[in-house]
Ligand SMILES: Nc1ncnc2c1ncn2[C@@H]1O[C@H](COP(=O)(O)OP(=O)(O)OP(=O)(O)O)[C@@H](O)[C@H]1O
């Protein structure tokens with residue numbers, strides 16, 4: 001691209017300024033995206049990492065796991081149903097805990113699961129607990145950062161039940177609180193005293209086809225079946241947090257499109273006479289369009305590379321202080337979107353370049 | 367017999383349509399042969415630039431036919447006209463219409479690039495042209511650092527770059543003082559003679575006319591040929 005490169009080189013300051021603005025905007029886009037992702041996993045990684053596609057909740061529970069109550073009876077009905085073959089129950093209980101022989105309190109979410117099922121979390125330290133030992137639990141690794149160690153004992157403030165941490169897990173949080181996994185033997189100790197109805201669950205996780213889910217919902221009275229992403233929306237605060245961040249990202253993309261459109265347009269207008277001359281001496285419209293697109297792409301790709309570097313740099317600085325997570329696939333998606341936006345920004349300029357007539361060059365003082 | 371480089375046959379041009387139409391050129395015929403350097407003169411607004419644009423395939427005539435060598439220009443598609451301009455015509459515009467971000471040498475190389483020529487040959491051709499026009503020491507300068515005369519000489523070198531059959535110049539000396547203007551026109555005339563090509567130059571400057579072989583006069587849309595050089 002003979003023309004494009006020479007122009008970039010000659011008008012360095014002008015294109016540096018545009019590049020600088022593009023770096024800033026794309027940096028902000030990537031950073032806010034990282035924050036949104038970070039917050040969402042800080043909020044709900046236990047649901048996100050769950051190896052199930054659907055959750056069965058009680059009818060009328062507003063998609064909220066903590067509002068739903070499923071009795072043992074319903075659970076047995078689900079198990080008997082052909083579609084409920086690989087279903088696994090889940091008990092969720094948010095509570096305030098203390099460390100034994102200490103007054104420091106913290107909030108945590110107890111997840112009661114079948115340790116032999118697909119619901120079992122990934123253990124990063126210690127040993128996985130079994131289905132019979134009511135004494136031991138597995139805690140999310142964030143508790144370790146707060147000073148808890150394997151073998152420490154924690155006490156549920158409401159019921160007084162005490163457990164020993166046998167293992168640490170990874171990526172397990174619910175409503176911004178660490179998740180503590182226990183089996184259904186331990187779960188009994190957390191039930192309100194005097195409850196007669198046997199074990200109470202909050203949800204049942206399962207995989208299957210949409211048709212199977214429809215059949216299940218038809219056949220069993222009093223339940224509703226939601227997808228995992230619906231369940232995420234039902235976690236307190238999740239939708240509000242993500243909504244405002246996503247809105248910021250959308251606005252940033254819109255702003256980027258307009259800023260770039262204005263910049264490219266002004267530059268193109270300044271060069272109208274030149275384009276006329278170029279067409280008069282035989283440059284085809286296609287050639288000029290290719291040059292303009294090449295310039296836009298070069299600028300965008302270089303700016304994106306810089307801002308991706310900056311984003312990861314800053315994420316290292318704030319690691320542990322602010323929840324931040326940016327996977328390569330999300331970076332790729334954002335970058336592609338940004339490329340599309342900058343190409344859209346150059347559409348108006350492209351239109352002008354296509355419309356310029358070679359005749360402009362003749363009989364006019366420049 | 368000398369080869370015809372550009373032939374206009376009963377060419378008319380009207381601007382606008384219906385009631386408001388203006389006839390700028392009225393059945394103009396002209397035949398330019400190789401080795402001829404033709405001056406076009408006439409009052410302001412008489413249609414000189416329009417004439418040049420039509421001769422240069424930048425504008426299509428309302429009526430009439432135009433031949434350039436063996437090609438009938440009036441029958442070509444827009445894309446073909448573009449190619450014809452690239453390979454057959456060299457333009458020199460009124461004021462330095464050089465590309466500001468290209469060095470003198472790159473201005474010439476761009477033409478070769480547009481024509482899809484690669485390798486060393488275009489570079490040698492460009493260097494040779496610049497040398498002939500006394501611009502070798504300016505090869506790597508940008509237009510902004512050249513004098514008006516130098517810029518026009520670069521424009522002429524650029525116009526010759528693809529070895530066109532015809533050079534069209536619209537007031538190439540308008541932004542120059544008469545001495546520099548004369549040098550530039552002299553170079554144009556010399557190249558036309560040397561290569562046996564043809565050139566048409568629109569000018570207001572009567573002092574340049576003695577360098578031309580023919581003088582055509584446009585007024586009220588009519589074209590008439592003046593005998594040369596007795597007129598002056
Ligand atoms: N696109 C157009 N639409 C309508 N009228 C036009 C157009 N272009 C030129 N004209 C008219 O045609 C006439 C001839 O214009 P042209 O530019 O050819 O004159 P000129 O001889 O080059 O004048 P000058 O010596 O001042 O450069 C003028 O009256 C002008 O107003």
Ligand SMILES: [Mg+2]
Nearest residue numbers: 363414415416
């Ligand atoms: Mg004119």
